[in-house]
Amino acid sequence: MKEKILQLKAQFSQDATAIKDQADLVALEIKYLGRKAGALTDILRRLKDLDATSRQEIGQLANQLKTEIEQKLSALKISLSGQAGERQLIDVTTPGLDFPNGHLHLVTQAIREITDIFQRIGFYRVRYPEVEWDWYAFESLNMPPDHPARDEWETFFIDLKPVGLKGQRILTPHSTSGTARELENQPPLRSINITKCYRRQIDVSHAPMFHQFDGLLVDTNVTIANLKGVLDYFVKEFFGPNRRARIRPFHFQFTEPSFEVDVSCGLCDGQGCKMCKAGWHELGGSGMVHPSVLKAGGLDPKKYSGFAFGWGVERAYLMKAGLQIPDIRILYQSDLRFLNQF
Numbered sequence: 001m002k003e004k005i006l007q008l009k010a011q012f013s014q015d016a017t018a019i020k021d022q023a024d025l026v027a028l029e030i031k032y033l034g035r036k037a038g039a040l041t042d043i044l045r046r047l048k049d050l051d052a053t054s055r056q057e058i059g060q061l062a063n064q065l066k067t068e069i070e071q072k073l074s075a076l077k078i079s080l081s082g083q084a085g086e087r088q089l090i091d092v093t094t095p096g097l098d099f100p101n102g103h104l105h106l107v108t109q110a111i112r113e114i115t116d117i118f119q120r121i122g123f124y125r126v127r128y129p130e131v132e133w134d135w136y137a138f139e140s141l142n143m144p145p146d147h148p149a150r151d152e153w154e155t156f157f158i159d160l161k162p163v164g165l166k167g168q169r170i171l172t173p174h175s176t177s178g179t180a181r182e183l184e185n186q187p188p189l190r191s192i193n194i195t196k197c198y199r200r201q202i203d204v205s206h207a208p209m210f211h212q213f214d215g216l217l218v219d220t221n222v223t224i225a226n227l228k229g230v231l232d233y234f235v236k237e238f239f240g241p242n243r244r245a246r247i248r249p250f251h252f253q254f255t256e257p258s259f260e261v262d263v264s265c266g267l268c269d270g271q272g273c274k275m276c277k278a279g280w281h282e283l284g285g286s287g288m289v290h291p292s293v294l295k296a297g298g299l300d301p302k303k304y305s306g307f308a309f310g311w312g313v314e315r316a317y318l319m320k321a322g323l324q325i326p327d328i329r330i331l332y333q334s335d336l337r338f339l340n341q342f
């Protein structure tokens with residue numbers, strides 16, 4: 001029996017060199033390891049008839065050969081499939097596939113451009129939670145519970161108990177909540193917070209989710225002149241070198257004094273035309289950070305002063321593009337006929 005095994009081994013080596021394709025390989029496997037009539041299978045089956053001593057010796061030899069055959073078969077299989085791959089010729093004259101080329105959504109384009117403009121004068125981009133505490137969205141911004149100024153923000157409240165020290169959880173209705181968080185850091189601060197905001201309102205000029213950005217600069221001896229300079233810089237970079245910024249007195253809870261920010265009309269340069277309200281377009285809000293807001297952030301208003309400004313990303317971008325779209329919600333409907341134009 002030992003001889004038979006050695007014979008089989010030699011025979012297998014010979015047979016293996018003659019393999020040309022997958023069919024030969026299958027036949028070879030059946031010849032030696034086939035379950036019914038495989039030559040080696042037959043030997044393994046007869047092991048049980050041997051006495052204990054030779055069973056151990058022969059069994060070891062037979063199993064060794066089985067492993068060798070299996071390894072050789074799988075090596076042959078791999079080399080045969082490699083050859084088959086090489087035989088599949090590629091027609092180099094076939095035209096390539098034309099994949100459609102996408103581009104960034106216009107809101108993303110606007111966010112990147114705004115970030116880039118402010119980074120050039122030393123601001124850094126920050127991101128804060130969209131699921132926010134009442135404290136950062138309202139209370140630290142000079143709007144205690146039941147303050148009527150809160151009505152301006154159609155806020156989504158999250159019905160989650162228990163309510164903690166920082167109040168109810170909400171979806172942040174404005175990017176200023178991030179500014180309140182930024183104030184907890186040690187000055188000098190020069191942050192740009194651009195974030196998604198949520199309000200319970202939906203019509204042609206409002207989407208329940210939109211983007212706002214908030215700039216903040218806090219240091220020693222910051223004045224309104226610094227604010228005006230930064231706004232003017234932004235307007236020229238974003239809208240064009242001939243545009244100007246204007247600030248007008250207004251009221252916000254979290255700034256004192258507060259201003260509305262306007263941009264000079266690109267068509268009439270502030271003279272007044274059909275496209276603008278008396279030469280100017282309204283852009284957003286700004287002001288010097290209110291002393292109690294600084295205090296809420298843990299800063300000493302006698303030592304530090306600062307300004308903040310902010311507006312809607314979508315609105316600013318549409319103004320820049322000179323676009324008047326009939327329904328602002330089209331920005332989020334993923335309609336390629338609209339988006340492909342940008």
Ligand SMILES: [Zn+2]
Nearest residue numbers: 265268273276
């Ligand atoms: Zn005009």
